[in-house]
Amino acid sequence: MKKSILILGLITFFFVSCGESKKEEVKKEVETPAEPAKEQIKSSNDYLVLGQKLFTEKTCVTCHQPDVKVIGPSLKDINRIYTEKNGNIVAFLKGEAPAIVDTDPGQVAIMKANIDGFVKNLSNEEKAALAVYINSIK
Ligand code: HEC
The missing domain is CATH 1.10.287 (Helix Hairpins)
Known part of the structure; x- marks a missing residue:
């Protein structure tokens, strides 16, 4: 009770x-x-905090969990493959680099819809913060 x-x-x-x-x-x-993000970010820890917050607020967490594949690959798998292949998560989130973790066209289309839908509208700082957060999950 x-x-x-x-x-x-x-x-x-x-x-x-x-x-x-x-x-x-x-x-x-x-x-x-004009520039709401600039003042908040002062150290790499600020990136981590902002990234974690965005990861939840921007619904990334619905499809990406630290350890298990839900709809999208787990954060650990993303990190492993980006390290192995020397990939750039920020470039992927900007829509400038192709998918390297899960290249199944149906899966890629789901993530691409997010990038075209709202991820591309995030500031570079916010995209960098998301990458810092993803990288922190080991
Ligand atoms: C509706 C489900 C969904 C949401 C929401 C979502 N993703 Fe994804 N994501 C996927 C799927 C499915 C894949 C696998 C296809 C691929 O790798 O592109 C993926 C792949 C990825 C990858 C690996 C790309 C690669 O190189 O293969 C990253 C990084 C990623 N997502 C980050 C994010 C971030 C950051 C957010 C929030 C801003 C987010 N995702 C929101 C479904 C989602």
């Missing part, structure tokens, strides 16, 4: 803190409409 209350508390806290950070984001955008 106690356990379930604790879990409920944690879930509530999670939602509340999510709501707050969203609000903050909106505020920041209003204050600095």
Whole structure:
């Protein structure tokens, strides 16, 4: 019983803190409409934090899990193959490099739809942050 209350508390806290950070984001955008990302990024750890946040917010996490293949390849598989083949994740996210992890045309089309749909609209810094986060999963 106690356990379930604790879990409920944690879930509530999670939602509340999510709501707050969203609000903050909106505020920041209003204050600095031209270059909202620049001020936030000061160190490589900031990239990691931003990348992790984007990975969830931009729904990457629905198709990519650290260890297991869901719809897309696992982050560990992505890292292994990008290391082996000396690939560039940022170039892939920009739509400038072909898929090297899963080259099945049906699979490539799913990811391509994301790139054309919204990934290409992310800033270079955001794409770099996503790559830093993906690389951090070992
Ligand atoms: C609807 C499911 C889906 C979503 C959402 C999604 N992906 Fe993918 N992703 C895939 C599939 C399927 C593949 C396998 C095809 C391929 O490798 O291009 C893939 C492959 C990849 C690869 C490996 C590319 C390669 O060289 O083969 C990377 C990197 C990647 N996704 C990053 C992301 C990021 C970052 C996001 C969020 C911005 C994201 N994905 C969102 C389904 C998804």
